[in-house]
Amino acid sequence: xxxxxxxxxxxxxxxxxxxxxxxxxxxxxxxxxxxxxxxxxxxxxxxxxxxxxxxxxxxxxxxxxxxxxxxxxxxxxxxxxxxxxxxxxxxxxxxxxxxxxxxxxxxxxxxxxxxxxxxxxxxxxxxxxxxxxxxxxxxxxxxxxxxxxxxxxxxxxxxxxxxxxxxxxxxxxxxxxxxxxxxxxxxxxxxxxxxxxxxxxxxxxxxxxxxxxx
Ligand SMILES: O=C(CO)[C@H](O)[C@H](O)COP(=O)(O)O
Ligand SMILES: [Fe+2]
Numbered sequence: 664x665x666x667x668x669x670x671x672x673x674x675x676x677x678x679x680x681x682x683x684x685x686x687x688x689x690x691x692x693x694x695x696x697x698x699x700x701x702x703x704x705x706x707x708x709x710x711x712x713x714x715x716x717x718x719x720x721x722x723x724x725x726x727x728x729x730x731x732x733x734x735x736x737x738x739x740x741x742x743x744x745x746x747x748x749x750x751x752x753x754x755x756x757x758x759x760x761x762x763x764x765x766x767x768x769x770x771x772x773x774x775x776x777x778x779x780x781x782x783x784x785x786x787x788x789x790x791x792x793x794x795x796x797x798x799x800x801x802x803x804x805x806x807x808x809x810x811x812x813x814x815x816x817x818x819x820x821x822x823x824x825x826x827x828x829x830x831x832x833x834x835x836x837x838x839x840x841x842x843x844x845x846x847x848x849x850x851x852x853x854x855x856x857x858x859x860x861x862x863x864x865x866x867x868x869x870x871x872x873x874x875x876x877x
Contacts, residue, residue: 665850667876668693668726668836669869670860671717672708679713681822682864683721689869690877693724695838695858697809698741700731703755706801706805711744718745726856728779728838730806732756735765742772750777750836751801753789766795775834781806782814786823796833798856799824803849804839809860813840818852826855843875 669691674682683694694717699708719844727746731737734751735784741749746770747768756762762778769776777798780787789799801824803817817837824835838858846857857876866872 664877665846665854666692666753666856667863667873668695668856668858669863669873670695670697670809670858672697673860673864673865679717680720682716683723686863686869686873687721689863690873691723691863693726693747693856694721695860696725696727696746697860698727698729698731699807703732703752704730706807711740714741714746715744724748726750726836726858728800729755730856735761735768736766738769739772741772742769746774748775748777748798750779750798752779752781752806753792754781754784759791762792762821763795764771766792770795779806779838780820782816786820786827790827793824793827793831793833798834798836799836800836800858801854802839803837803841803845806839811840813842813845815848819850821849821852821854841876843872846876 669686699706701707724747727749729751775797778796779800803822804811834855836856841859842862
């Protein structure tokens, strides 16, 4: 069954613990934690100190999505803060060598590593890393903001990644504009994890929202 990872970007930060408990009770599998630096994307969210506090009050799997330039500079802080998985963007990396080094560096710390592609980046550009990563994150909106509409070219990318699994161990996650309808299209294409921010947090009944995604 598909996993659901609500994005805390859409939570009420003044009531964060309450919202984390709520999504857990509603059946969420992971917590998706969106880090934005105002440079790689035109928005600023939060850094590792809030992750550290979250990790103290939850036992849920912490799925950290870094939308930042120079991820190598900051990953150790996110690992120390309790990340279970760190996903960085291939577009933030200077070249193949630094991308491979960062994948290895994160895995050497004993946590999972993911690689993400923006809507305009093709699967071909990351095919060479598929033997090494634990997860590929397909962005179905331009990274930077919650509440945007799903971009359908993500479906073909998910289908292509699914066909490239071939015994490899990576799983496929999609992020941006996910609701019951777009989530179903992604599941039919072979996705493993659905990230959903506004659809879960703005729902009157988050259990129904998460059930509808599963
Ligand atoms: O990475 C992200 C934005 O860059 C968020 O995870 C994503 O947008 C979730 O929000 P929504 O489900 O409301 O689209
Ligand atoms: Fe995200």
